[in-house]
Amino acid sequence: MPATINKDYKKQRVLAANDKMSEVWGNPEEMTGVQTEILSKKKLLLLWSRGVYRYIKNNLSENTVTLEMGSGSSLLWEHVPGLIRSNILFVRKMILFFLHLTYPLRVLRWGTLL
Amino acid sequence: MINVLHHLQDPVTFFEEAERVLKPGGRVLISDPYMSLLSYPVWHYLHPENCDIKNIGFGKTDHINPLIDANSATATNMFCGKGFPISGTCDQLDLVKVKLHSKFLYWIAGGYNFPQFIPTFLNPLVKLVEEALSPLDKWLASFMYVIIEKKGAANV
Numbered sequence: 176m177p178a179t180i181n182k183d184y185k186k187q188r189v190l191a192a193n194d195k196m197s198e199v200w201g202n203p204e205e206m207t208g209v210q211t212e213i214l215s216k217k218k219l220l221l222l223w224s225r226g227v228y229r230y231i232k233n234n235l236s237e238n239t240v241t242l243e244m245g246s247g248s249s250l251l252w253e254h255v256p257g258l259i260r261s262n263i264l265f266v267r268k269m270i271l272f273f274l275h276l277t278y279p280l281r282v283l284r285w286g287t288l289l
Numbered sequence: 290m291i292n293v294l295h296h297l298q299d300p301v302t303f304f305e306e307a308e309r310v311l312k313p314g315g316r317v318l319i320s321d322p323y324m325s326l327l328s329y330p331v332w333h334y335l336h337p338e339n340c341d342i343k344n345i346g347f348g349k350t351d352h353i354n355p356l357i358d359a360n361s362a363t364a365t366n367m368f369c370g371k372g373f374p375i376s377g378t379c380d381q382l383d384l385v386k387v388k389l390h391s392k393f394l395y396w397i398a399g400g401y402n403f404p405q406f407i408p409t410f411l412n413p414l415v416k417l418v419e420e421a422l423s424p425l426d427k428w429l430a431s432f433m434y435v436i437i438e439k440k441g442a443a444n445v
Binding site for chain 1: 290291292293296307310311312314315316317318319320337368388390391394395397398401402405407409411414415432434436440
């Protein structure tokens with residue numbers, strides 16, 4: 176039986192100590208924008224992210240179409256040519272968008288979902 | 290999916306769909322939070338997202354906010370034990386690999402919510418120490434990679 180989610184967004188907002196994150200807390204589109212800005216400015220976070228991107232890239236199925244689910248502020252597209260980006264909420268400039276349980280995966284057969 | 294699985298309300302439904310649409314040999318790649326002795330208190334008490342070590346996904350609600358509704362322990366609960374493949378579902382999916390990673394580098398970087406805790410010139414040193422401590426990932430890691438593959442010929 177799944178647990179009841181912590182719905183105390185106010186408390187979560189307090190824990191989001193970054194002022195900009197706190198301001199946009201609860202607005203997915205603006206949060207993604209702020210996260211993108213933060214990632215571009217924080218070198219150690221970027222270093223960590225690039226390590227993740229390298230591992231992902233090295234373990235893709237070869238010569239197949241790859242769909243990144245929930246791209247958000249990810250810069251994986253810089254490492255994986257032809258990557259199709261998407262998100263689990265509506266965010267401008269994303270190619271696809273979808274909501275939690277209605278995955279738009281009805282037509283194509285994918286080589287990698289990540 | 291980089292830090293996405295734990296935001297899915299019902300991950301089992303996702304894997305059922307992935308099983309259906311992947312090519313034989315196709316993969317699902319995941320990087321998500323891992324609950325170790327070191328990281329669990331941080332995820333639970335200092336990170337804004339919900340963390341429930343007893344369940345996968347999170348409870349039903351009519352008002353989902355995809356970026357802040359979450360269960361950070363979902364991947365640990367699913368893949369570090371006998372949770373996957375889920376009995377009776379996803380039998381065409383093989384769990385190929387679980388690899389733990391990232392001990393404290395992400396936290397020292399401050400993640401997305403806090404400022405970086407060390408001066409930038411120490412970044413290479415932190416990375417070196419992080420790599421040197423890899424044998425202790427089981428107790429210290431904060432994240433995990435998961436590779437799942439659909440049965441059949443590879444790269445068809």
